Amino acid sequence: MSEEKNVTSNENADAPVRDDGRDLILEVNGLKQYFPVAKSFFGKPTAYLRAVDGVSFTLERGKTLGVVGESGCGKTTLGRTILRLYDVTEGSAVYHSKDSDGNIKDYDLASISRGEFYKLRTELQLIFQDPYSSLPPRMTVGDIIGEAVKIHKIVPQAEVAAYVRGVMERCGLQPHHYDRYPHEFSGGQRQRICIARALAVKPKLVICDEPVSALDVSIQAQIINLLKKLQREEGMSYIFISHDLSVVKYISDEIAVMYLGNIVEMGNTKEICQNAKHPYTQALFSAVPVANPHRKSEPVVLEGELPSPANPPKGCKFHTRCKYCTDRCREEAPIMTEVAPGHFVACHLAEESEQ
């Protein structure tokens, strides 16, 4: 480990990783991403921003894990760390690649060489939040979608154009869009182009980083439904990152709630929606609009700002904003506790009710 990686944390790096015989595509364990924010006279880092601070979870093949939390909670950094856009500080992210014969090969994405990682580039894709800036303005749609198809030889050269047109059709784009440029499209259509570009290389795991937050609500629904349809057809797995719990609820099989670099609650979507235990998750859910004119929603207002991940509070990181905070919360970080099968919570209240 390099000097920069030689950092410590007392947070829940040992949160449980479930492996109950399910067909897992990804197992993340104790993943950390620290960025140096101050250096000594000799250039040695003296302080770190703990963007991801010991995150553990598993993802089943063909399923969607929704990662939700406020801006600055580390969810985007988590996705980018898994895809090695940053060098990992500590921990593992084991990707179980399955070939067409059902043979499985394991890769720790956190530690494999750049060369090995490059070989997996078609299997692991990222859909960005901003469809405006993530498309090259001087390339036509056909070239944008076809570029990686050619580089990775997904189909023979002579069949690329027909293959790209087929992918475009599956993503709701018209054949005459093939020769058009990104600036000629609306936000929703540009996101369809981004999805088609990711889908064209036949990925197995797609990290969707706020893919609909820049779009109007009606267009959001179209894009979410498209992602769900493609998942049914192609069997891809998604990590769906969003600050919008109502969107995450709709698309996810499981939800992980992040706060200041840690997962504070995780479980299957129905269980988390109906039986949220962590005060932070409860506050997030209370702010989701209810589609029922007879039910009055009572949003829980969180006091104060999200503390800085460069200087997180001692004990439970949420204690500065939690109305149930006790002396223990100020001193001792809670550990992940299983409160129901597959439902984990990092809160002393949950720990105590389990005892």
Ligand code: SF4
């Ligand atoms: Fe609140 Fe304490 Fe639970 Fe943290 S551990 S969420 S401060 S009750």
